[in-house]
Amino acid sequence: MDALVAIAEPTRRRIVDALRMRACTVSELVAGLGMSQPAVSKHLRVLREAGVVTVEVRAQQRIYRLDPAPFRELDAWLAPYRRMWTHHLAELERHLDSRTRPHDSGPGSEDAAR
Amino acid sequence: MDALVAIAEPTRRRIVDALRMRACTVSELVAGLGMSQPAVSKHLRVLREAGVVTVEVRAQQRIYRLDPAPFRELDAWLAPYRRMWTHHLAELERHLDSRTRPHDSGPGSEDAAR
């Protein structure tokens, strides 16, 4: 979950969101972010060391692309919380159910989450 | 996605992970974290203002519990990235396929693994 800290930073999340569409060179990112090139390079370094992005050296250019691994990790971390809100939904559903059909006692239609 | 910044901080993630199990008072969190009470209160304030937790006033105690909303939001943000790693898996699968059966050219029977 070290990647989470890296991704949380607003500017880096902009970079990540940009790389989600397609791999980019540093210059392209600089143009899109409206920031100095060193600043972008430093953010890319953080993302690199957190395993969020990988680099492909191509002449003088560096092509950055996302590494799926940390996102899978984030997804795994999020999993137990998913149960939380599905539980909340189920509760709400039961509540609404009991208001609509006050005497419905049977475990009726199950609506699977997502 | 302001909640992401709040959750990214290590101590606050410990708090969130604790609250995932059950709602807690401040004192309980302080005991679990081994930190000063003001420090915990400040983190709780950040989480509160980010919409991550809600408070229930009960005499002198404040019972904190998670609010599912920001986690759903995080899940939604993560969704497009999910497509990324499933795509990677499909690619890897194709690759392994071509190595196992080098002359398999037709898009014939697809045996989906796992």
Place this chain on the structure above:
DNA sequence: GTCATGCATGCCTTGACGGTTATATAACCG
């Protein structure tokens, strides 16, 4: 070779943040 390009690194400043101690507020207990 020299020059230009693309990027990384070093240094510096500034602002934000996590942690502490001390204090204020509020609710129960006697």
Place this chain on the structure above:
DNA sequence: CGGTTATATAACCGTCAAGGCATGCATGAC
């Protein structure tokens, strides 16, 4: 009422990180 409990807030400090500029280091073009 005074005293205790539970929590928030204030004031302060040390640290760290994000951004800027200047520079170094490769690679390709000439």
